[in-house]
Structures are given as C-alpha cells and as structure tokens.
Amino acid sequence: MIEDLKAEVPGQARDGAAPVIQASHLDLTFQTADGPVHALKDVSLDIPKGAFVSFIGPSGCGKTTFLRCIAGLEHLTGGILSVNGMTPDAARRARAYGYVFQAAGLYPWRTIGRNVALPLEIMGYSRAERADRVARVLELVDLAGFENRFPWQLSGGMQQRASIARALAFDADILLMDEPFGALDEIVRDRLNEELLRLWDKTHKTIAFVTHSIPEAVYLSTHIVVMSPRPGRITDVIESPLPKDRPLDIRDTPDFIAIAHRVREGLRAGYQE
Template sequence: MHNGTNVHTHEHGHALGAAGDRPAIAAAGVNLTFETADGPVHALKDVNLRVAPGDFVSFIGPSGCGKTTLLRAIAALEHPTGGTLTVNGVSPDEARRARAYGYVFQAAGLYPWRTIAGNIRLPLEIMGYPRSEMAARIDKVLALVELSEFAKKYPWQLSGGMQQRASIARALAFDADILLMDEPFGALDEIVRDRLNEELLSLWARTEKTICFVTHSIPEAVYLSTKIVVMSPRPGRITDVIESPLPKERPLDIRDTPEFIAVAHRVREGLKAGHLDG
C-alpha cells in the first residue's frame, strides 16, 4: 500500500480503507465548541477522517489548530458538540470502557511513589487484572520498551526519555489496539527524540497497533506516519491528508531521500496554506 513513489492526494474524509473494513477511528462532520468567558471557541470544525486499523497517523499543525482536542475527543476526554465520532465502530465512551486505547501524554506523568513496574501495574490494578497475569504483562511491555532492568527503580532515578518510554509501556500494558500519543516526545532533546522515534516505529511494526500521534515537528510526522493529517487554527480544521509513499522499513537516513523531502514539502505547503486563509 505504501510502495508508490508519488504522493497521493485524498480529499479528507475519503482517505484509505478498503470498502467493508471497519475503521479504527471514523469522524464525520465533527464539531467541537468550547464555551469560554470570552464567548464560544470553535476548536474543531467539520472534521472528517478515517483511520484504518494498523495506520500510523500524525496530526500536525500550529498550536490552537485542535490537534490535541481531536485526540482528546477520540479518547472521550472531550465530547464533540456536533457530528459523529466512532472508535472501533462504537462511541468514544464505549470504546474507552472496552479498553480500546492507551493514552500517552506530553509528560510521562509517572507516580513518584511507585516503581516503574508499579506504574505499569496501575492500569492493570484499576482494570482488575488477576494478580498472576500482572507480572507477565509488566515483564512483556518492559521488554518491549527495553526497560527490563529498571522495573524496581523509581521514576526520579530515570532520565526523561526513559520515563517517557515507561509511560508508553504503561499505555501498552492492557492490550489496547489503539495508541493515542499527545506530543509524547515534545519535551525531549533532538537526539533522544530521534532514538525514540526509531524505537516507536519498530514497536509499531511488532505490535501492529493503530497509532495516533500529535506533533508539531514536520520531520517527526513525515518520518513516523503512514498518514499525515495537516490542521489549521481558528477554527481548528483539517486542511490536508497525506498518504505517505515511504516504505514501512524506515532507517533514520530515509530523511535525506527525495521522497521524504517531497512529503515534508507538501506538509509545509499545507501548513502555510492553512495559515493564509486562517
């Protein structure tokens, strides 16, 4: 599917997905308005989107474009004021109760009074997993993010990048097939970020999760995604959806190839256009 060399153009709302496939996430005419003291703020306007299972979707745009709001709406942390939004074919609230997704925040947000293993155990405790199963799951996800030796350490004993990996492990512990990530590497330096991006891709390949990834870095979005959703502010809306022509195997130096640069250019153009008519 991603072996074409041309950048495909899709009108938003009709992107990807063979007919009959149940989309992981589907938005149709989604609007979301916040009532504030200064009057209503139109955070999302007429958002149409289809995310197929196994997709890696990046949401990119300047601050205030609604990318985080859209992610939070998918997680049922915000509720659309219009349109329909489904996750795995059901409403976001039902999907959450069915443990459809794991959420990774901008900060790791590990509990300082729990060890790394204890932090990963947190969702398992809340969801009522049997004690015997917890240990096996913790071992599995710690191995997945290469933190096995740090199970008994406290968060403050780990670097920022390691803490963020632990928080990814926490989101993976309960087998949700969707991973929602809100600028998870935004607070990390570039070198650590490159490394984590590479690891995230290999983790995605091994687990075959559907990943929604909010970022404001063009190279990050292009490097990671199979689908890039470009958004614009005031009101928050989707201005372009780009299907990436890059292969699934992506070494870091793919960023110097003409294909990569072409996609990055189109993202930049999309952001610019959104800014002009915004």
C-alpha cells in the first residue's frame, strides 16, 4: 500500500520538494535462532517536510524497527528508503537526524551541559559554538541553569528533556523519537507532550514519533500511522484534522475522540487478521 500524504500537507506545497522520508515496499526479515522473523512487510509511506508522524501499534508491529531503518541502524532486505533524498546510511553519515531513545541514556560522568555537547564535540563544533548551542537548546527544553548538574541529580522527566536537547543541539531537520516518554508517569508525560508540540512549532522539524499510547499519538500528530504485527505492516494512515494549536483539553473534543476511535479500530482490525 502506498500512502501519499504529500499532496495533503499545506507546508509541502510551499516547499515544493520531495518528501523528507520516502519509503516504498520496505521489507525486513531478521534471521534469528527461532527462524526468520518478518519485521516489516511491504511498508510504503511518505513523510512530508514539517510533519509530525506518530507510529502506533502493539509490540512487534515493527514501528521501532521502521524508525531504526530510517536512522540507518537496521538494514532492509527489500524495498527503497530515502531520507533527505539519500540512502539512510548516507543520511546518517550526513547527520540528517537526531535520535531520542526510550531511555535518556545520558552519560553519568558528564554534566547535563557536556552531555548535550557530546554530538557537537563529535561533529567538530568549536568550543564557543558548543557553549552557545548548549545554552540555546537547554533554554528550549526548559533546563536553563541545569548545565552543571550531573544526570543523577535530575528527575526522569528532566533527563529525557536533556536527551531531547542533545538531539536538537545540531542542525538536523529530522527528529526520530522512539517512545521517549514511555517510562514516565502520565502527569509528566502530558507536560512533555505539550512542550514537544511547542518545540516542534518553534523548530519546524520533521518528527517521527513511536508510541504505545493512543491519546499521545492523537494529541501530537499531523499523521498517525497505525501498524500491526506478524508481519509488521501499516494498516491505516490517519491525517489529523485537529488544529495546530492544541491545548491539553483538546482531548475532550468530539474530533479528538473520533480520531482516537479510528486509531483503536485500526489496532483492533490488525489483531483480528
């Protein structure tokens, strides 16, 4: 199934460029001790520039695998995937994206500031430039003043914000997020969701976001990709009619509930097949 979302996004028409991420007929089979596992089957999807795309589905549906393929961390066994017009590996080498993992994964021996500076050091930014950028992104994620703290001195939510800052510190226009808020409690998660939307609005990045949570997916996304397992495939792509400005209580509106319902139906259909 090919889902062409490009024509439906207003921002795309303005840029007139090809989709940032273009996947057609992706196939990925892992060889394991228990025999081959079909992680992705015939996955086709275009992600337009500036979109916020959520991937939702049960465990084993290939949503994280798909994200890792985009990042060049897994290698496809079939199909064509392009990121910024390059192969995923070339895009990785060109540092086209920032990746936020399930756990913050901050280095315990580095302060928050130096953790955020890590990619900048590796990419060869000057000392002054590093300091400048670190201050800016920490401000962006509301962690100004925590630069000299060590990770263990911060709460889980703050650590995850620092890891988002780390992914934002260099100029990648794609942000790949793999269940970044999965381990956090609901109150913290709500606040971080709100902040993430604000951040997305400010930075104009293209975000691919993996989640288990239906409300989170509906609240955040311009596009919701519903996936199902065995083999991992896309069963539905929902374009959200919600406005760009989304207060938390938008979750009580009929529109929101209708989309959430459609996502749930999609997930259920995936199970019954």
